[in-house]
Amino acid sequence: MTGPLRVALLGNPNTGKTTLFNRLCGLRHKTSNFPGTTQEARVGFLKLGESGVQIVDLPGVYSLELQQSESEICRRVLAGDLAPPGDKAAAPDVLCVVADSCALHRNLLLVGEALRRRLPVVVVLNMADLAKKQGLTTDYALLRERLGCEVIPASARKGDGLGQLALAMQAARVPNVTPPGTQDGLEQWADEVAAGVMRSSPGARRGPDITDRLDRVFTHPVAGVVCFAIAMFALFWSIFSFAKVPMDLISGWTASVSDLVMARMPEGAIREFVAHGVVAGIGSTLVFLPQICLLFFLISLLEDTGYLARGAFVINRWLQPFGLSGHAFVPLLSSHACAIPGIMATRGIPDRRERLAAILVAPFMSCSARIPVYVLLTGLLFPESAAKQALAFVGCYALGIVAALLSAVVARRTLLRGPQRPMAMELPGYKRPSFRTAFLTTYDRGLIFLKNAGTNILAICIVLWWLQAFPTTQPPAEATRLREQASAIVHAASASNQTPDMSPRMPGSSTVTASPAHETPGPLEAQRSGVGENVSVSDAPPTPDDLLAQAKKLEKTEALRNSFAGRIGRTIQPVFEPLGYDWRLTVGVVTSFAAREVFVSTMAVMVTGSEEHEGKDVLARIGAGTRDDGRTLIFTPAASWSLLVYYVLAMQCLPTLAVTAREAGGVKWAAIQLAWMCGLAYVGGALAFFLAGGHA
Amino acid sequence: MTEPIATRRCGKPGCTGHANGVPLTSLAPGALARVCETCLDPLDASMLRAMGLRPAATLRLCRSGEPCVVEVYPGSAGQGTQCERADCRCRIGLARLLAERVMVTPIDEAAIAGAGGSEATK
Numbered sequence: 039m040t041g042p043l044r045v046a047l048l049g050n051p052n053t054g055k056t057t058l059f060n061r062l063c064g065l066r067h068k069t070s071n072f073p074g075t076t077q078e079a080r081v082g083f084l085k086l087g088e089s090g091v092q093i094v095d096l097p098g099v100y101s102l103e104l105q106q107s108e109s110e111i112c113r114r115v116l117a118g119d120l121a122p123p124g125d126k127a128a129a130p131d132v133l134c135v136v137a138d139s140c141a142l143h144r145n146l147l148l149v150g151e152a153l154r155r156r157l158p159v160v161v162v163l164n165m166a167d168l169a170k171k172q173g174l175t176t177d178y179a180l181l182r183e184r185l186g187c188e189v190i191p192a193s194a195r196k197g198d199g200l201g202q203l204a205l206a207m208q209a210a211r212v213p214n215v216t217p218p219g220t221q222d223g224l225e226q227w228a229d230e231v232a233a234g235v236m237r238s239s240p241g242a243r244r245g246p247d248i249t250d251r252l253d254r255v256f257t258h259p260v261a262g263v264v265c266f267a268i269a270m271f272a273l274f275w276s277i278f279s280f281a282k283v284p285m286d287l288i289s290g291w292t293a294s295v296s297d298l299v300m301a302r303m304p305e306g307a308i309r310e311f312v313a314h315g316v317v318a319g320i321g322s323t324l325v326f327l328p329q330i331c332l333l334f335f336l337i338s339l340l341e342d343t344g345y346l347a348r349g350a351f352v353i354n355r356w357l358q359p360f361g362l363s364g365h366a367f368v369p370l371l372s373s374h375a376c377a378i379p380g381i382m383a384t385r386g387i388p389d390r391r392e393r394l395a396a397i398l399v400a401p402f403m404s405c406s407a408r409i410p411v412y413v414l415l416t417g418l419l420f421p422e423s424a425a426k427q428a429l430a431f432v433g434c435y436a437l438g439i440v441a442a443l444l445s446a447v448v449a450r451r452t453l454l455r456g457p458q459r460p461m462a463m464e465l466p467g468y469k470r471p472s473f474r475t476a477f478l479t480t481y482d483r484g485l486i487f488l489k490n491a492g493t494n495i496l497a498i499c500i501v502l503w504w505l506q507a508f509p510t511t512q513p514p515a516e517a518t519r520l521r522e523q524a525s526a527i528v529h530a531a532s533a534s535n536q537t538p539d540m541s542p543r544m545p546g547s548s549t550v551t552a553s554p555a556h557e558t559p560g561p562l563e564a565q566r567s568g569v570g571e572n573v574s575v576s577d578a579p580p581t582p583d584d585l586l587a588q589a590k591k592l593e594k595t596e597a598l599r600n601s602f603a604g605r606i607g608r609t610i611q612p613v614f615e616p617l618g619y620d621w622r623l624t625v626g627v628v629t630s631f632a633a634r635e636v637f638v639s640t641m642a643v644m645v646t647g648s649e650e651h652e653g654k655d656v657l658a659r660i661g662a663g664t665r666d667d668g669r670t671l672i673f674t675p676a677a678s679w680s681l682l683v684y685y686v687l688a689m690q691c692l693p694t695l696a697v698t699a700r701e702a703g704g705v706k707w708a709a710i711q712l713a714w715m716c717g718l719a720y721v722g723g724a725l726a727f728f729l730a731g732g733h734a
Numbered sequence: 735m736t737e738p739i740a741t742r743r744c745g746k747p748g749c750t751g752h753a754n755g756v757p758l759t760s761l762a763p764g765a766l767a768r769v770c771e772t773c774l775d776p777l778d779a780s781m782l783r784a785m786g787l788r789p790a791a792t793l794r795l796c797r798s799g800e801p802c803v804v805e806v807y808p809g810s811a812g813q814g815t816q817c818e819r820a821d822c823r824c825r826i827g828l829a830r831l832l833a834e835r836v837m838v839t840p841i842d843e844a845a846i847a848g849a850g851g852s853e854a855t856k
Contacts, residue, residue, distance in 0.1 A: 105780070144785070225788060227802075229808075254797060257801055459777070461826070461828075462781060462785070
């Protein structure tokens with residue numbers, strides 16, 4: 039044999055198949071999708087013998103004959119028609135069927151179907167330790183005889199029986215037993231085999247147990263909802279609390295690396311590209327990694343306890359009218375942290391149409407990136423009332439949820455039309471979760487995200503940086519004059535041996551009085567350059583730093599205005615006229631297409647000249663900025679309402695679009711998501727502008 | 735006394751009644767029953783059958799309502815040994831819409847020794 043032994047892992051859901059895969063392969067695996075499908079293909083490698091063993095973890099199925107995507111993929115892989123990406127499609131060398139020792143009678147149906155495939159087969163009776171604890175004994179010798187293949191008792195959780203299994207894989211042969219071909223015959227065969235080989239000890243526990251009692255609570259219409267709310271609160275509280283520290287660290291590291299690049303590299307376009315394109319692009323994506331890892335770690339733990347299946351049922355009745363099921367709840371809820379892990383979490387939704395619907399609507403949920411925008415706009419709308427700000431904030435979240443649910447209805451009745459399958463799910467027994475499995479799942483999901491971040495997302499960030507950075511323009515005359523003035527003050531101080539006061543004034547007290555009266559820009563010029571609202575006359579002379587800061591502000595505003603992004607913004611401004619946006623707001627909307635939170639810093643640069651966008655004073659200065667006529671506020675109340683609605687509904691996150699394309703199985707779905715969300719946002723924004731009296 | 739067939743309708747729209755059994759949802763929690771037939775779409779029927787909820791299977795209703803939780807015992811009725819292995823069972827949650835289309839025949843609890851219905855029916 040030239041290549042590794044190729045083994046396909048087949049089994050019912052909840053038989054510990056993935057735990058076994060993780061035990062066998064550890065970190066030596068890669069996850070992708072089967073070509074042309076949304077089904078995950080996990081391929082691992084086991085060091086064994088000279089060439090090793092390649093293991094493909096197939097989707098969990100109850101039968102190979104069902105008309106569902108998971109069963110179809112298993113059928114095609116076993117027939118040699120389908121292989122994970124990069125592999126040549128060929129039937130596996132060995133079929134390893136994982137069965138639950140505690141539910142052998144049902145698992146034998148799939149074993150029977152596998153035996154009929156005429157491939158070398160090994161049967162693993164997983165959870166053998168649990169069966170023993172429950173007083174169930176299996177006659178393995180008799181079972182081997184009845185199945186005509188090797189049978190290995192194992193405990194994937196403890197790692198028992200794995201050595202035997204590895205040897206059995208190498209020695210596997212085509213079974214000499216062929217179970218009946220009809221479903222009735224197969225069921226009878228499975229019953230007979232199970233009845234013959236299994237015995238329960240007289241002391242075996244019987245009847246209702248703790249599972250019954252817990253189920254009564256966890257699936258209760260009231261108590262179940264309360265438990266679910268507590269579980270979800272704990273889950274997301276943990277994510278928000280524990281992810282903050284690593285997120286801040288990543289932000290800090292990114293800023294440090296960016297500063298280092300700026301300090302060490304020679305000035306020029308390459309330095310700007312590395313610092314603000316590559317480093318900032320990677321940093322802005324990496325910052326989501328802690329949330330993603332924590333979410334999947336905690337969901338994996340919760341799922342392993344057996345609780346999540348009950349929670350899905352509790353929430354099912356609420357989501358059903360919208361064409362979704364309880365499976366969609368956790369992905370949608372986690373989208374409130376970030377849509378990317380939310381979309382990745384839709385992998386747990388078994389129905390393909392429902393999964394696609396959940397992917398399409400997940401970004402409607404108000405993610406953490408929207409929060410700075412909400413803070414700015416609600417602050418501008420209700421500067422004097424914290425209660426009204428809070429109400430508007432809650433309203434934004436509610437609008438996002440309503441838009442998501444209604445969009446799900448539209449999607450399920452148009453593009454994703456099809457019967458809504460009533461929920462039926464096996465409720466696994468309650469057990470202590472495996473941290474090892476949770477860690478490996480987290481590693482897996484984190485790696486998928488990083489691969490995506492290192493390719494598509496980074497490329498997109500670089501393109502957007504380029505649009506904002508080029509073409510470079512000459513600094514405006516006013517900025518040059520301010521720099522010269524600052525330089526003159528420093529020279530004058532040096533000449534008289536005085537140390538000039540370099541410290542800038544506190545925001546709000548900064549003064550620029552150096553311009554002689556005849557050089558003071560007119561209102562229109564001042565407004566266009568963003569100077570007017572900050573200029574005040576004071577007796578205190580300006581410091582060089584004040585002047586330099588002012589010059590920098592003018593240069594940045596002018597550079598952004600003349601950049602490709604700025605030009606695009608000004609060109610398409612008429613499109614946003616019905617929403618009440620001037621060219622500055624349009625540039626803000628255009629530049630935040632990559633990431634929503636960019637809007638606030640863009641507006642800070644455009645209006646105040648500084649990227650600093652935190653603090654009450656800066657927000658007040660942004661709010662006081664006026665349009666080109668020098669009188670109308672940039673953020674009129676009507677325009678602010680319109681922006682608020684627009685940002686709740688619009689798809690303005692390129693990383694999310696990249697993940698949608700990947701998870702949904704095509705760019706088409708990302709395009710649909712973008713068009714639908716932005717279209718809805720446009721209509722909603724125009725409506726909000728109209729209702730707020732913008733056209734009056 | 736046998737219940738009139740007309741009242742043995744499952745939840746499927748247009749169902750004219752079933753000759754055998756009653757909807758699973760009509761059982762009291764803790765009751766043991768045997769699956770007679772299902773009145774489901776082929777996809778759902780085949781899925782439930784693969785999960786173990788098949789004709790002649792013995793089950794115990796753990797929870798009624800939404801969701802309906804049943805515990806399916808090994809093997810088919812008449813297999814003899816199926817309910818001796820009380821721990822060797824599968825627990826399935828069903829949306830009410832599905833559960834009301836599964837027709838079952840209640841069976842005498844005492845006939846299934848040690849199946850554990852007594853505590854659940856308390």
